[in-house]
Amino acid sequence: MTESLAASVRGLRVGAFDEHMERLPSLTIREVIALSKARKMGLTEVFDLLADTDFLVSDWHASWKAAYDTVQEVCLQHGLEGLPAVCSAAADVAACQGLARLFGSDVPVGVHMLLSEPWRFVMERHGVVTTYDED
Numbered sequence: 001m002t003e004s005l006a007a008s009v010r011g012l013r014v015g016a017f018d019e020h021m022e023r024l025p026s027l028t029i030r031e032v033i034a035l036s037k038a039r040k041m042g043l044t045e046v047f048d049l050l051a052d053t054d055f056l057v058s059d060w061h062a063s064w065k066a067a068y069d070t071v072q073e074v075c076l077q078h079g080l081e082g083l084p085a086v087c088s089a090a091a092d093v094a095a096c097q098g099l100a101r102l103f104g105s106d107v108p109v110g111v112h113m114l115l116s117e118p119w120r121f122v123m124e125r126h127g128v129v130t131t132y133d134e135d
Helices: 010-026 029-037 041-049 057-077 084-106 109-125
Strands: none
Touching: 010 057, 010 084, 029 057, 029 084, 041 057, 041 084, 041 109, 057 084, 057 109
8 A cells, every 4th residue: 555645744743742742831821812712623523523533533533732831831830720620621622633733634625614714713813923823
């Protein structure tokens, strides 16, 4: 079987996910709140979305959980534990963006756009442009 172009750049996708994870611990309260407002999907929707691909849960769930848990911890550090819905929504968006970076062009463009769109919304709204959001 010939390796796909997408598979040949998988290392770059893992690197993009790692950069995403490095950034999450430094989220400000304002960024957490902005993320929570951009929530489009949660874990259930991600399960449904990726059910149409050839990815197994084991291919992505640990990455989802790592990003989600990191943002939950950031919320606790900022004293936002009294706002669990905000923390959960922000964590969902960060986890979706992590998956979008991890899978990149390994998933159909519609899946990638659905996963990455909430984060793009937040970044565009705040006038932040990052080179690895451009695919």
